Amino acid sequence: MKIYEICFSPTGGTKKVSSLLTSALEGESVLVDLTNSQADFHSIALTEEDVAVISVPSYAGRVPEVAAERLAMIDGHGARAVLVCVYGNRAYEDTLVELQDVAKQAGFCVTAAVAAIAEHSIARQFAAGRPDAQDAQQLSEFAKQIQTKLSAGDTEEPTIPGNRPYKNAGGVGMIPKPTRECTQCGICAKECPVQAIDKDNPKKVDDKACISCMRCVSVCPHKARRVNPVMLSAAGLALKKVCSDRKECELFI
Secondary structure, eight states: EEEEEEOSSSSSHHHHHHHHHHHHHSSSSEEEEOOOOTOOOGGGGOOOTTTTEEEEEOOTOOHHHHHHHHHHHSSSTOOEEEEEEEESSSSOHHHHHHHHHHHHTTTEEEEEEEEEEEEOSSTTTTTTTTSSSHHHHHHHHHHHHHHHHHTTOOOOOOOOOOOSSOOOOOOOOOOOEOOOOOOOOOOOHHHHTTTOOOOTTTOBBBBBTOOOOOOHHHHHHTTTEEEHHHHHHHHHHHHHHSSSSOOOEEEOO
């Protein structure tokens, strides 16, 4: 049995949660990086004996469209799936039920689901440092319960919170742009999940293609990409009330 860690994680927070769960399950781990725009996802096929930990961030309460599209290309072939939604301490709303629907359409058998918290990808002051030690302990306990269900061959589908139809997808919020420190090294263009940055001139951004995932900000070795500071400050003020109180991880099994 293999454990497929299928993950869309532009800034690394979702990957941290995903790895904590995956490493605690029994089986050989195989990473499938949904942020890789060059990967051939049609070539990936699982078996009924395999388990997939499918992890995505919540973007305004929905699954990122590009992550859903790439997951749909994979042949689940009856593999049991643990769904993971990671959010920045605000709310995940319809993310898990949408991920449930996409996974089932791709041929996965949904066995468990987890909602977890990681540092907010835009307003980094919220959930800073998470997942932390307390989260890691919770996720370890979740993994034990999930493993018990998997080992028992229990394929009952859990009740997952959310609405159908899903909430309307939010528009692109903030688009990172280069600063004077940009050396045009091209790392941001290479790593962009949706190829929104011009490879020949990384200072050019396709605003319509950008999904505000902040990967370019995260991977820039010169810290030379940022969003508009006025917009960032306004977003921080808007999120302060709903993001300040600590929220805990949840398991649905």
